[in-house]
Amino acid sequence: xxxxxxGNPMHIAVIISNCLRxxxxxxxxxxxxxxxxxxxxxxxxxxxxxQRNVEHxxxxxxxxxxxxxxxxxxxxxxxxxxxxxxxxxxxLEQNDKNSALIKQxxxxxxxxxxTLDYKRKEVLSKIGxxxxxxxxxxxxxxxxxxxxxxxRQQIACIGGPLHGGLDQLQNCxxxxxxxxxxxxxxxxxxxxLLTRLTYDGDPIPVQRPQLLxxxxxxLYNLFRNSFVVERQPCMPTHPQRPMVLKTxxxxxxxxxxxxxLPELNYQIRVKATIDKNVSTVxxxxxxxxxxxxxxxxxxxxxxxxxSVEFRHLMPKDLLCFITxxxxxxxxxxxxxxxxxxxxxxxCLYGLTINLETSSLPVVMISNVSQLPNAWASIIWYNLSxxxxxxxxxxxxxxxxxxxxxxxxxxxxxxxxxxRGLNSEQLNMLAEKxxxxxxxxxxxxxxxxxxxxxxxxxxSFTFWVWLEAILDLIKKHILPLWIDGYVMGFVxxxxxxxxxxxxxxxxxxxxxxxxxxxxxxFTWVDQLENGDVTFHSVEPYNKGRLAALPFADILxxxxxxxxxxxxxxxxxxxxxxxxxxxxxxxHYSCQPNEVSKPSDGGGKGYVPxxxxxxxxxxxxxxxxxxxxDLLPMSPSVYAVLREHLSPTAIExxxx
Numbered sequence: 001x002x003x004x005x006x007g008n009p010m011h012i013a014v015i016i017s018n019c020l021r022x023x024x025x026x027x028x029x030x031x032x033x034x035x036x037x038x039x040x041x042x043x044x045x046x047x048x049x050x051q052r053n054v055e056h057x058x059x060x061x062x063x064x065x066x067x068x069x070x071x072x073x074x075x076x077x078x079x080x081x082x083x084x085x086x087x088x089x090x091x092l093e094q095n096d097k098n099s100a101l102i103k104q105x106x107x108x109x110x111x112x113x114x115t116l117d118y119k120r121k122e123v124l125s126k127i128g129x130x131x132x133x134x135x136x137x138x139x140x141x142x143x144x145x146x147x148x149x150x151x152r153q154q155i156a157c158i159g160g161p162l163h164g165g166l167d168q169l170q171n172c173x174x175x176x177x178x179x180x181x182x183x184x185x186x187x188x189x190x191x192x193l194l195t196r197l198t199y200d201g202d203p204i205p206v207q208r209p210q211l212l213x214x215x216x217x218x219l220y221n222l223f224r225n226s227f228v229v230e231r232q233p234c235m236p237t238h239p240q241r242p243m244v245l246k247t248x249x250x251x252x253x254x255x256x257x258x259x260x261l262p263e264l265n266y267q268i269r270v271k272a273t274i275d276k277n278v279s280t281v282x283x284x285x286x287x288x289x290x291x292x293x294x295x296x297x298x299x300x301x302x303x304x305x306x307s308v309e310f311r312h313l314m315p316k317d318l319l320c321f322i323t324x325x326x327x328x329x330x331x332x333x334x335x336x337x338x339x340x341x342x343x344x345x346x347c348l349y350g351l352t353i354n355l356e357t358s359s360l361p362v363v364m365i366s367n368v369s370q371l372p373n374a375w376a377s378i379i380w381y382n383l384s385x386x387x388x389x390x391x392x393x394x395x396x397x398x399x400x401x402x403x404x405x406x407x408x409x410x411x412x413x414x415x416x417x418x419r420g421l422n423s424e425q426l427n428m429l430a431e432k433x434x435x436x437x438x439x440x441x442x443x444x445x446x447x448x449x450x451x452x453x454x455x456x457x458x459s460f461t462f463w464v465w466l467e468a469i470l471d472l473i474k475k476h477i478l479p480l481w482i483d484g485y486v487m488g489f490v491x492x493x494x495x496x497x498x499x500x501x502x503x504x505x506x507x508x509x510x511x512x513x514x515x516x517x518x519x520x521f522t523w524v525d526q527l528e529n530g531d532v533t534f535h536s537v538e539p540y541n542k543g544r545l546a547a548l549p550f551a552d553i554l555x556x557x558x559x560x561x562x563x564x565x566x567x568x569x570x571x572x573x574x575x576x577x578x579x580x581x582x583x584x585x586h587y588s589c590q591p592n593e594v595s596k597p598s599d600g601g602g603k604g605y606v607p608x609x610x611x612x613x614x615x616x617x618x619x620x621x622x623x624x625x626x627x628d629l630l631p632m633s634p635s636v637y638a639v640l641r642e643h644l645s646p647t648a649i650e651x652x653x654x
Contacts, residue, residue: 008311010236014252017239022162024418024482051168054141058172061133065179065186068126072186075119079193082112113199123190124207127183131214134176138221142176145169146225147386154360154382157232157242159411166230166256170305173226173258180219181349187212220353223346226258227355230307233340233362240416243362244374250290250314253359255342256307257296263348268296270308270344274315285318286338286364296344315364334373335394337361337381360388372467376451383408399444406430409466417473418482425489432513433462460516468517476545477519485509485573485582486519492536498574499524500532505571507579512539519545521554523569535559535569537614548612551586554579558613566613 005012086109089102145165152163187208194204231254234242245251255270272292275285290312301307340359345352361381363374377394383405384398406426414420421429431437433445435456451463458465469488473481480486486509490498499506504526512518518539525533537557540550558566573582 011252011309011311014234014236014239018162021240021415024414027418050141051145051165054137054145054172055168057133057137057141058175061130061137062175062179064126064130064133065182068123068130068186069182071119071123071126072189075116075123076189076193078112078116078119079197082109082116083197085109085112116197117199117201117203120190120193121203123186124203124211127186127211128207130179130183131211131218134180134218135214138176138218138225142172143225145172146228150228150388151386153232154386154388157360158379158382158408159240159415160408166228166258167303167305170256170258170260173222174260177219177222177226177259177261180215180222184212184215184219184349187215216351219351223257223259223353224355227342227344227357228256228258229342229357229359230254230256230305231309233313233359238371241371241375241378243360243378244371245315245362245364246368246371247286247315247317247364247366250312252309252311253313253340254307254309255296255357256301256305257355260298260304260306261348262298264296264306264346265299266295266297268306268344268346269293270296270342272310272313273341273343275338276341284333284336284338284364286315287318288340289314289316317364317366333365334363334370334377335397336363337377337391337393338364339389339391358389361391361393372464373451375467376463379408379412380447380450394447397447399446400450402430402433402443402445405433405445405450412466412470413473416470417478419484421489425487428489428491428494429466431491458514465513465516469511472511472517472519472542472545476542477550479586480509480550480583483582485577487574488519495522496534499534502574503572503576505569506574506576507570507572508574515539515541517541519550521570525569549586549588551583552588553612554583555587556612560613 001012085105089105089109092102146169149163149165149169152161152165155161156163190204190208194202194208198205231252232242233245233251233253235245235249235251237249238244253272257264257268270293272288274288291310292313294308294310296306296308298304298306300309339361341356342358343354343356345354347353363377365371365374380397380400381390381393384400385393387393406421406429409429410421410426427437430443432455433449434443449462451461454460455462455465473486477486481488488509488511490508490510491513495508495510498508499522502524504524507521507523509519509521512520518541520537520539522534522536525535527533540553545553554570555568557568557570559569560566570579573579
């Protein structure tokens with residue numbers, strides 16, 4: 001590991017990150033009852049059968065080409081024998097040629113020539129069949145396999161199952177290239193045999209040029225299809241947000257040639273450019289700084305593939321003055337698509353082939369605050385189209401099927417925070433997106449509804465709300481989310497239905513619908529007259545959670561009701577899990593565990609702890625105002641302690 005990654009520790013960090021991400025996705029998928037429509041389509045049994053058929057046919061073609069090699073060798077030996085015997089007769093004196101023995105030899109030579117003619121036609125026929133089989137395989141199944149791999153790559157980029165199969169494709173492409181070069185050598189050998197012997201009706205001068213032209217054509221196409229972007233452009237600082245690139249920040253991208261021939265090692269130099277046809281796409285112009293020309297080799301990849309990885313490319317905006325005019329970047333920047341192109345030239349066995357490929361469309365941002373909306377654009381594009389280069393997509397973005405969109409949203413959680421969404425959580429998101437209960441399969445959702453229009457009565461869009469929740473989970477409640485203890489997506493109405501018949505003190509955790517990146521808890525209580533009441537604390541945001549871990553808040557939370565002693569009302573996590581059993585392992589320390597004054601250089605000070613407190617009025621089943629249940633933040637409590645005596649605080653609370 002040190003030898004391979006010593007010079008680039010970020011590279012191995014990305015690899016480990018991807019491995020962990022896939023492990024999280026597998027574990028999350030195991031808890032999901034049903035696969036979504038996109039994942040089902042990627043794991044179609046018909047596709048798997050086609051993969052096996054391709055591998056079988058490629059193997060059969062390789063075997064046929066090798067068998068034809070033996071036929072060409074037999075033909076060469078037969079022609080050498082004919083040539084020797086013919087020249088022997090030619091060297092005899094004229095009188096000797098009239099002998100009966102020589103006439104018999106001439107008849108034998110004629111029979112041998114007939115056999116040669118038959119064998120030449122047979123070899124050309126076999127070569128023609130091999131070429132036809134390669135052509136059919138490339139035109140049908142292999143092309144479909146490559147397109148399927150590219151689609152799987154698109155889906156993996158937006159959080160779906162990690163795509164595989166490139167090594168199998170490389171094996172197929174390499175074997176086909178070897179077979180075509182083998183056929184090409186066979187045709188060259190036939191040309192050599194032709195220069196030594198030809199005759200009237202010889203099939204070689206008629207058929208060989210056409211076959212050679214077809215072989216070269218297939219080689220051109222095979223090489224052009226074999227040049228692929230193995231790993232799409234991605235900033236190492238945001239490995240789970242590929243295809244979003246920030247100006248003046250380095251990104252990595254990896255390319256592979258699926259035809260792995262030793263003769264090509266370090267012989268192919270790849271050049272990277274951006275927006276090759278910029279005049280037809282965007283008013284913004286970029287250039288790539290850093291090392292933008294590198295040679296492909298077999299030494300850098302763990303599997304020995306013929307590849308090249310650009311690790312120090314950096315986009316620069318030529319119209320940087322726009323950034324000074326618009327600090328958040330030009331208008332609609334996150335819906336503007338760009339393309340990174342790669343070109344090279346292969347020179348092999350007398351063939352010169354120009355190759356070119358492009359990344360999936362990328363979004364350029366100039367400020368990290370644009371990242372969430374840029375990522376929404378990447379999601380929508382790769383969800384909605386198979387077209388790898390539709391840079392004008394957002395001129396008229398198509399609607400998306402709600403069922404597929406919900407599946408992709410679940411992937412955002414499984415890939416980014418380690419646990420996907422269940423059907424109940426997805427139902428809540430569907431209702432939030434559509435404002436009603438709808439059929440997943442039929443409903444079409446617009447791009448504007450997803451990312452541009454504010455939610456009813458709110459000052460933010462659906463996507464901004466969801467992205468804030470992802471950020472909250474990632475930074476503050478990740479272990480609780482992975483354990484499945486955060487119900488999260490549940491409406492207030494559904495929340496009360498779930499809690500009303502539960503033991504008093506039963507609570508659940510849900511994300512705020514009115515505050516960005518907020519999480520709250522609601523518990524059920526019972527009044528003296530037997531009526532059920534519900535209490536919800538004001539949502540905790542990342543500012544408060546940065547000061548006090550959420551698990552500790554749940555452990556230490558207190559409610560002051562009338563003159564009663566403050567007590568923690570949270571007893572059971574819905575449906576009936578004892579609170580300490582659910583969250584005990586996530587507590588930062590044991591309850592009421594504080595250091596002694598002599599510990600840690602306290603210099604005699606009495607240690608203090610932060611305790612979240614709420615006050616509930618006793619004369620009503622509901623609080624008079626939202627502020628009645630506001631938790632006192634650690635900073636506010638600290639200020640009170642500085643300026644008020646404990647007696648004054650107690651008097652105010654009472």
